[in-house]
Amino acid sequence: MANPENEESNKQGRPEFLISLFDLMIRTPQTEVEDQMSEDGKLNPLSNKELDTINKYCSGTRKIPKKDAKNILKRINSGKSFIDRIEFTAPGAKKSIRNELRNKGFNVTSASLGEVCFEILKTFLNKFNDGENSVAPSDLWDNQNTITRLQLVQDVNLKCPLCGQELTKAGEYKAISNYDIVHIFPDNLAIKDKSKFFKIKSAPKDSDALDNKIPLCLNCANLYLENPTVEDYQSLVNTKRRISIESHLAKGLNQLTLEENLTKVIKGLKNIKPDMNVMPISYDAHKVEEKISSDYSLQGTVNFYVMGYYNKIRDEFSNMAGDSFYFDDLATTMKLAYVKFKREKLDQEEIFEQLANWILKKANLEKEYSIAVRIIVAFFVQNCEVFEVENAK
Ligand SMILES: [Zn+2]
Incomplete structure (x- = not known):
């Protein structure tokens, strides 16, 4: 039946060569169906075709059917065996493949020959799959x-x-x-x-x-x-x-910038002992409950931080106020960050976490400050800038 157009019959002919190239590109079977296909020699769709037909694919007089291209693409491997095969080809053969590709405008070196050939064949299959039949350097x-x-x-x-x-x-x-x-x-x-x-x-x-x-x-x-x-x-x-x-x-x-003073305060928190018996009169103790009214674990955490640190942080910031530091600017930045998270429809705990992580990253702080940063976020919750009073009239 076989009727090769050009005779290289004592060596591996062109059609067999193309079949073996695709064999190298198809991964090992992963499902029972594929096992069966492999046993029947059907994993490579070219393997049960007439050599004459495959020869026509090689000469470009006939296109590889879309279905076949797709089937190979579906089972393509990482290219390792294909690339290895090229790597271990005789140096003379490698050189002539490389030069031929370079003449056609492909950007290829001896070192990248295997990878580029693999990419060319993959691109080729993709093109057949789209009903085209040639590959240009720009397609790679x-x-x-x-x-x-x-x-x-x-x-x-x-x-x-x-x-x-x-x-x-x-x-x-x-x-x-x-x-x-x-x-x-x-x-x-x-x-x-x-x-x-x-x-x-x-x-x-x-x-x-x-x-x-x-x-x-x-x-x-x-x-x-x-x-x-x-x-x-x-x-x-x-x-x-x-x-x-x-x-x-x-x-x-x-686009937001954080005040350096905020970083200073966060770092300083490690050395501040929390107040555990603050007179609630020194700040509006109901604010946190009004703002975080349904997530009790978050409410508890924020309350705890506020009780221990609110007054001290407020004092720190007011001592810093001067020529170049305006607390209101910092508060506005926090508010803006909060609004951005809120717009993404995150819930309160997620917003709290995201704000803390954002400050940590933005201020380039190590993980050891992650609790200090949460204390700062709690401060801003208390301070009106983060979270709104729910069901406010
Ligand atoms: Zn996976």
């Missing part, structure tokens, strides 16, 4: 793509949002990526399933938008691509929402 993951990946991986703190596994592994010389970026709203939902997913969040206008992308570890990515569940979808939507709230907040809060 360029800087922009790298930055996008970096951002997405950083957003989830380098951990798989579904199972918590690390998304990168440290090799001896390089970090190895252990993730794939998936579309949050699954691409190929059956019509009957769509409504369930829509209830949580409707499909994005453009499925390639950044907002619809999230990195998952290779295992979760494969499972989600094959069988997306409503629970996982909900969890990914929640993660993305949290990321967007956090980045929103970070942007707003970065």
Whole structure:
């Protein structure tokens, strides 16, 4: 049956070579179905095709079917065996591949040859999947793509949002990526399933938008691509929402500056003994209860801090008042930070925590000051700037 167009028959022919390249790119089976497919020789969709047909793929007279490209992409591995194979190719062969790629405008060095070839083949498959049939240097993951990946991986703190596994592994010389970026709203939902997913969040206008992308570890990515569940979808939507709230907040809060005097007071708190028998007459003791009326553990904590430190902190600040320090400015900054957290619809305890963490980071304070910072936040709760009296008339 085989009828190769150009004869290299004593060596491995072109079609066999392409099949073996894809073999190297397909990860080991992870499910029973895949085990079976592997046994039947069907894991690589090219392996049961006519050599003549594959030859046409090689010469470009026929496109690799979308379905096949997609199937390989679905099971793609980290590229290690593929890259190893290139690394251990004869130096002469490597050099000629490298020069050929350079002539075509690809940015490749001897050291990056394996990785670049792997990326080219992946991009190739993606292109077939989109109904195209060639790859240009500009299609490869360029800087922009790298930055996008970096951002997405950083957003989830380098951990798989579904199972918590690390998304990168440290090799001896390089970090190895252990993730794939998936579309949050699954691409190929059956019509009957769509409504369930829509209830949580409707499909994005453009499925390639950044907002619809999230990195998952290779295992979760494969499972989600094959069988997306409503629970996982909900969890990914929640993660993305949290990321967007956090980045929103970070942007707003970065513009605020904290008075150096605040840091001084926080650091000084370690040396101040709390008052445990303050006459409540020296401040309005009902304020905290009015402001935090339903979260009793938070109310208790804030009350405790206020009782022990309110007067002392107030005195500290008033002693500092002078040419360059205006307490009102500081109070306004705290109020602004509070308003920003509140706008993100966080509850009181979350706001309290976020404010404390924000001050800690912003003032570049070590963790040992985390309680002192909470005492300061409590001070501002008492001082009218943070939290409003609930159900105020
Ligand atoms: Zn995972």
